[in-house]
Amino acid sequence: MSDTIFALSSAAGRAGVAVFRVSGAQAQESLSVLTRGKCIEPRKATLCRLIHPDTQKTLDHALVISFRAPASFTGEECVEYHCHGSPAVSQEMLAVLAAQPHHRVAQPGEFTRRAFEHGKMDLTEAEAVADLIHAETSLQKQQALMQMEGGLSSVYRDWSDRLKKALAYLEASIDFADEELPEGFLTPILVDLKDLKRDIVHHLDDNRRGERLRDGFSVVVLGVPNAGKSSLINCLTQRDMAIVSDISGTTRDVIEAHLDIAGYPVILSDTAGVRTGEGEIESEGIRRALQRGAHADLKILLFDGSKSLEDQKDIDALIDEQSLVVINKSDLELKLDLKGIHISTKTQESLSSLLEALKEKLDQIMGRGETVSLTRQRHRDSLCEASNSIDRALEAPQIDLIAEDIRLAMRALGKITGHVDVEDLLDIIFSDFCIGK
Ligand SMILES: Nc1nc2c(ncn2[C@@H]2O[C@H](COP(=O)(O)OP(=O)(O)O)[C@@H](O)[C@H]2O)c(=O)[nH]1
Ligand SMILES: [Mg+2]
Numbered sequence: 482m483s484d485t486i487f488a489l490s491s492a493a494g495r496a497g498v499a500v501f502r503v504s505g506a507q508a509q510e511s512l513s514v515l516t517r518g519k520c521i522e523p524r525k526a527t528l529c530r531l532i533h534p535d536t537q538k539t540l541d542h543a544l545v546i547s548f549r550a551p552a553s554f555t556g557e558e559c560v561e562y563h564c565h566g567s568p569a570v571s572q573e574m575l576a577v578l579a580a581q582p583h584h585r586v587a588q589p590g591e592f593t594r595r596a597f598e599h600g601k602m603d604l605t606e607a608e609a610v611a612d613l614i615h616a617e618t619s620l621q622k623q624q625a626l627m628q629m630e631g632g633l634s635s636v637y638r639d640w641s642d643r644l645k646k647a648l649a650y651l652e653a654s655i656d657f658a659d660e661e662l663p664e665g666f667l668t669p670i671l672v673d674l675k676d677l678k679r680d681i682v683h684h685l686d687d688n689r690r691g692e693r694l695r696d697g698f699s700v701v702v703l704g705v706p707n708a709g710k711s712s713l714i715n716c717l718t719q720r721d722m723a724i725v726s727d728i729s730g731t732t733r734d735v736i737e738a739h740l741d742i743a744g745y746p747v748i749l750s751d752t753a754g755v756r757t758g759e760g761e762i763e764s765e766g767i768r769r770a771l772q773r774g775a776h777a778d779l780k781i782l783l784f785d786g787s788k789s790l791e792d793q794k795d796i797d798a799l800i801d802e803q804s805l806v807v808i809n810k811s812d813l814e815l816k817l818d819l820k821g822i823h824i825s826t827k828t829q830e831s832l833s834s835l836l837e838a839l840k841e842k843l844d845q846i847m848g849r850g851e852t853v854s855l856t857r858q859r860h861r862d863s864l865c866e867a868s869n870s871i872d873r874a875l876e877a878p879q880i881d882l883i884a885e886d887i888r889l890a891m892r893a894l895g896k897i898t899g900h901v902d903v904e905d906l907l908d909i910i911f912s913d914f915c916i917g918k
Contacts, residue, residue: 486587487578490917496566508558511581523549541570556599590914604899605633611914620744632853637894644891651884678871690847691854697746701773704783706754709809712826714751743840780804787813867893
């Protein structure tokens with residue numbers, strides 16, 4: 482912790498501006514070296530000539546902002562240098578900073594980790610910083626911002642406070658002998674615990690929407706060979722990423738494309754055509770296709786409108802709640818009697834209706850409302866732990882046992898926000914970040 486860390490915080494390569502960040506006890510010293518002791522007012526962008534300390538020549542003209550501890554992102558002394566974004570300037574800046582006493586390159590996520598360790602944010606907020614940096618769609622960004630602004634923390638903090646209150650009552654009573662306790666003393670505490678338990682279960686029963694939004698929704702296209710699955714993916718991605726061909730069974734493996742559908746991140750998978758009794762490689766492809774379909778958030782069942790249903794029975798059998806029936810080749814004579822969205826990947830007809838229907842299905846999965854959702858399995862695990870402890874508390878025969886289970890439930894909640902016992906988790910969580918954040 483005593484090292485001063487630095488990094489190029491903007492993306493590497495040529496750019497208009499390159500931002501370098503320095504944080505730690507010696508950050509003001511290196512600033513002084515680079516500006517030859519120029520006095521820089523904190524929190525004010527100041528145009529400075531940076532001097533290379535070895536050659537005494539100009540290194541760059543940069544906008545410098547200094548943040549004095551603890552009023553900085555990390556809570557430490559911090560300096561930001563907004564330099565010209567050339568590889569040559571970057572190399573020199575990094576070399577000069579590296580040569581300063583007690584300075585070293587930051588590890589991935591180390592600035593945010595220091596912010597967490599100085600109490601600037603809790604663990605869910607720090608995780609949200611990483612999510613915000615990785616966000617690819619508007620809804621992912623919105624979710625990350627909500628969590629970064631304390632959306633999850635405030636829910637868990639409130640629950641923890643409710644447990645603390647119950648615990649305070651119980652602890653006050655432990656000094657009394659059982660017979661001295663007022664009649665019905667436990668009842669309101671148990672009612673509160675039951676309410677809390679219901680809130681946690683409700684929060685957990687969220688269709689995994691936060692996790693799905695963070696990781697992307699998996700949508701799989703299934704259909705008989707030549708239904709136009711690869712053509713559809715090509716249309717939707719507007720790229721030739723899947724191979725389109727007349728020869729049945731060209732797509733033998735699963736191909737993925739990442740799409741942004743009305744703000745939802747979607748991972749769209751092309752698959753081998755589903756039909757029975759084909760060659761060995763193809764059967765493996767079919768097995769994978771069906772397996773993908775079974776695990777997907779949503780299936781697009783793509784029918785060939787120019788063929789009869791009899792020829793597409795295997796696909797018909799897959800229709801369920803998680804599927805969208807789409808009938809392709811509307812430019813040809815219709816030979817299929819089935820309800821669904823009629824499209825043509827050839828003429829691009831009604832592709833927008835398909836996208837609209839996909840959006841509606843995703844809306845359904847996400848549910849309405851702006852409530853915050855947990856975004857990681859880690860949160861889910863600890864919430865289950867808290868919920869189980871509350872269950873045990875509700876069943877416990879003695880006051881000191883109830884109190885102990887409440888303490889365990891508080892501990893589980895504290896693990897999510899990072900208020901207890903998370904040393905072993907930190908390396909894993911912050912390694913998810915990029916360098917410079
Ligand atoms: N007429 C017509 N042909 C299509 C349409 N979509 C795909 N095809 C053709 O159907 C054949 C099979 O398409 P492909 O995308 O490889 O099907 P897949 O086996 O399901 O992946 C190709 O010759 C496509 O050009 C369509 O909407 N109309
Ligand atoms: Mg194909």
